[in-house]
């Protein structure tokens with residue numbers, strides 16, 4: 670009940686931020702290529718509604734990723750989103766990079782942005798959910 674209400678608020682916030690995020694991204698003028706559509710991976714892995722860590726709903730985190738991160742980083746974070754090559758989005762699944770950075774560094778990057786990457790003013794739970802999502806996409 671209480672938790673449900675909080676989640677509903679978070680959803681509203683995420684959707685608002687998601688829309689703001691769309692307005693902020695630079696114009697996507699690149700032509701579509703087949704690679705844009707090539708997003709394999711475990712089917713169903715993205716639709717889980719289980720809570721992720723600190724209480725942010727996994728569906729909410731996935732929605733936040735789709736709206737705010739996908740255009741550059743792609744569905745798995747490999748940097749293969751539609752704008753990935755244009756901004757040179759790095760491969761976040763790279764185990765060497767994953768080993769080098771801390772969770773708080775990743776959270777800070779999301780909040781403050783870095784070079785071509787814009788800053789994201791998202792709720793704490795969503796940010797930590799996104800950090801966990803990045804960690805979960807680590808390549809073996």
Ligand code: HEC
Nearest residue numbers: 737738741756757758759775778779783784785786789799
């Ligand atoms: C407009 C394209 C764009 C969007 C949207 C975007 N990023 Fe990035 N991201 C980049 C680029 C480019 C870099 C490389 C920045 C650099 O180091 O110069 C980057 C770097 C990163 C890094 C690694 C930072 C480092 O120094 O190693 C993380 C983690 C990251 N992004 C997560 C996210 C998350 C999570 C989102 C969504 C909330 C997101 N990004 C949205 C373009 C983007």
